[in-house]
Amino acid sequence: MALVALAADLGFRGQPSADATVRRVQASAAFKAAAADIDRHHDRLIADIVSLTEIPAPPFKEDARGTAYLALLRQTSLTDVTRDAAGNVLGLRKGTGGGPLIAIAAHLDTVFPAGTEVHVKRQGTRLSAPGVGDDSRSLAVLLAIIRAMDAAEVKTTSDILFVADVGEEGAGDLRGMKELFLKGPYKGRIAAFITMDDAGAGSRVTNGAVGSERYRVNFKGPGGHSFDAFGLVNPAFAMGNAIAKFSAIRVPSTPRTTFNVGTVTGGTSVNSIPEQVSMDVDMRSESPAELAKLVATFRTLMQRAADEENAARSTARGSVTVTLDRIGDRPSGQTPAASPLVETASAAIRAMGMTPELGFASTDANIPISLGIPAIRINSGGSGGEMHSPAEWIDVEKTASVRGIDTALLLLLSLAGAA
Numbered sequence: 001m002a003l004v005a006l007a008a009d010l011g012f013r014g015q016p017s018a019d020a021t022v023r024r025v026q027a028s029a030a031f032k033a034a035a036a037d038i039d040r041h042h043d044r045l046i047a048d049i050v051s052l053t054e055i056p057a058p059p060f061k062e063d064a065r066g067t068a069y070l071a072l073l074r075q076t077s078l079t080d081v082t083r084d085a086a087g088n089v090l091g092l093r094k095g096t097g098g099g100p101l102i103a104i105a106a107h108l109d110t111v112f113p114a115g116t117e118v119h120v121k122r123q124g125t126r127l128s129a130p131g132v133g134d135d136s137r138s139l140a141v142l143l144a145i146i147r148a149m150d151a152a153e154v155k156t157t158s159d160i161l162f163v164a165d166v167g168e169e170g171a172g173d174l175r176g177m178k179e180l181f182l183k184g185p186y187k188g189r190i191a192a193f194i195t196m197d198d199a200g201a202g203s204r205v206t207n208g209a210v211g212s213e214r215y216r217v218n219f220k221g222p223g224g225h226s227f228d229a230f231g232l233v234n235p236a237f238a239m240g241n242a243i244a245k246f247s248a249i250r251v252p253s254t255p256r257t258t259f260n261v262g263t264v265t266g267g268t269s270v271n272s273i274p275e276q277v278s279m280d281v282d283m284r285s286e287s288p289a290e291l292a293k294l295v296a297t298f299r300t301l302m303q304r305a306a307d308e309e310n311a312a313r314s315t316a317r318g319s320v321t322v323t324l325d326r327i328g329d330r331p332s333g334q335t336p337a338a339s340p341l342v343e344t345a346s347a348a349i350r351a352m353g354m355t356p357e358l359g360f361a362s363t364d365a366n367i368p369i370s371l372g373i374p375a376i377r378i379n380s381g382g383s384g385g386e387m388h389s390p391a392e393w394i395d396v397e398k399t400a401s402v403r404g405i406d407t408a409l410l411l412l413l414s415l416a417g418a419a
Contacts, residue, residue: 018343018414022351025414033152034413035406038144039398045405046127046396048072048140050120053132058116062087062108062166069108069164072143077150078162086179089164090186093146099158099417100191104408105364106138106380107168107176107197111388125397133384133394138196139164141380141405148409157417161186168197168364173328177367192341192415193375194408195364198387199394200379201354202404205345207376208360209369210256211291211332212284216325217242217302219266222317223275233313233320235277236267242305242322243279249297255286256360257294280327286360288332299324330362331370341374341415348411352403381405 025031038045057065070089073081078091089108110131112118120129142162148154165176180186219235219242243261251257259282266277283298285291306322335342337358346356361377368375381404384394395401 018340018347019350022344022347022410022414025418026351026410028418030152030154030418031410031413034148034154034409037148037151038405038409039402041144041147042398042402045140045144045401048143049127049132049137049394049396052139053120053129053136054118056114056116056118057109057131058112058114059109059170059172060167061114065108066164066166069139073146073162076143076146078146084179084184086176086184087166088176088180088184091162093149093156093160093162095156095158095160095416097157099156101161101186101189102158102192102194102412102416103161103163103186103190104142104194104196104412105163105165106142106195107135107165107364108139109166109169109172110134111169112390116390126393126395128391128393130390130392132392133199134387134392135168135197137199137382137384137394138380141196141408144405145409145412154413155419156413158415160412160416161190165364171328174330174364174367177364181367181371181373190368190373193365193368193373194412195375195377196380196408197363197377198379199382199384200404201383201400202352202379202381202407203349203354204357204359204379205342205349205376206361206363206365206378207335207337207342207358208286209330209332209334209366210284210286210360210362211288211366212282212328212330212362213291213295213326214283214328215281215298216278216327217281218276218278218323218325219306219320220276220323221273221320224273224317226271226273229273229317231314232273232317233309233315234273235320236274237313238305238309238320238322239264239277239279241308242302245301245305246281246298249294249301251294252290255290257285257287257290259283259294259298282328284362286332291332330366332366333369335369335374335376339374341376344414345376345378345411348407348414351410352407354407378408378411379404380408
């Protein structure tokens with residue numbers, strides 16, 4: 001229903017309409033004035049990137065950065081600036097009425113643990129620091145867009161919800177998006193969603209959600225001395241067998257489906273049969289059906305490995321057991337290429353002289369996509385590399401940086417019914 005409502009409200013019936021709408025907005029005095037403000041205040045954008053990056057935001061500890069961002073949003077025209085139960089920072093830019101609610105977000109958290117050095121190093125137009133591109137730049141770009149719209153006195157039909165969300169990375173398991181779409185005050189109200197994630201020219205549109213399921217697999221047994229209790233069942237042998245079986249699974253390349261054992265842990269000493277060992281497993285697919293099939297096979301193989309260990313060695317003091325605890329669940333799906341949202345994004349990209357590139361990834365857009373709400377991920381402009389590593393970097397050379405921001409602005413204003 002959200003797709004139908006969005007198309008009806010915005011009057012889009014196909015690509016020509018999207019292109020025409022985008023061209024009209026691009027030619028408007030309001031867009032030109034807002035784009036000029038972004039260009040004029042590019043140095044402020046860079047300062048915001050640096051200051052936000054240097055506020056640590058490790059997994060589940062985004063509070064300090066969220067507090068700082070909340071204060072920055074309160075300096076703008078946004079109303080209802082608040083923090084929800086999960087820690088998302090929210091602010092609403094009121095429209096003139098009659099249009100669907102549009103939401104645009106960037107995430108507060110990084111993948112880096114507490115204690116990581118986050119000082120930004122600058123060489124020319126290159127900024128280097130953990131998290132500088134994923135996703136501090138996007139947070140700063142949202143601020144630049146809000147300020148530019150305020151300076152240009154842009155009016156839109158739709159209300160626009162700006163979100164700085166928590167829990168996008170890793171074990172965060174999209175908890176910010178789950179709060180926004182499943183529990184919070186905006187549940188059931190958002191008609192279209194854009195997440196801005198990573199630096200990049202602005203030509204990529206992620207309209208496909210790579211789903212994932214993650215498990216912690218625990219093998220337990222009686223344990224014992226490696227010499228005196230030799231011959232008893234060993235959880236480590238069971239887990240080794242499980243890994244071997246898991247590694248032999250065949251998965252399709254299309255739709256792309258993957259699996260991984262990321263961590264293994266357990267035991268007490270080199271001369272002890274461990275009482276417990278565990279591993280963390282990640283499984284992903286572009287297809288919900290293929291992911292479900294992979295997970296079912298995985299579960300069967302884990303139990304089979306435990307059964308085979310119990311058959312191979314003595315269970316006189318107890319058997320090996322296996323438990324599977326789900327530690328992550330990201331649903332999959334796709335916003336169709338023919339949807340008004342994707343067509344408008346593609347039209348904005350073309351209008352800025354680039355070629356749209358559609359693709360799949362695991363992002364904050366997974367949650368709304370799984371609910372049937374049109375959603376995409378876009379990049380925030382410029383360029384960058386070595387994301388999720390301590391050497392992460394972005395280039396803030398002005399021409400490419402501003403073009404990417406203008407592309408996002410053009411998309412947002414076209415969706416929101418700018419006058």
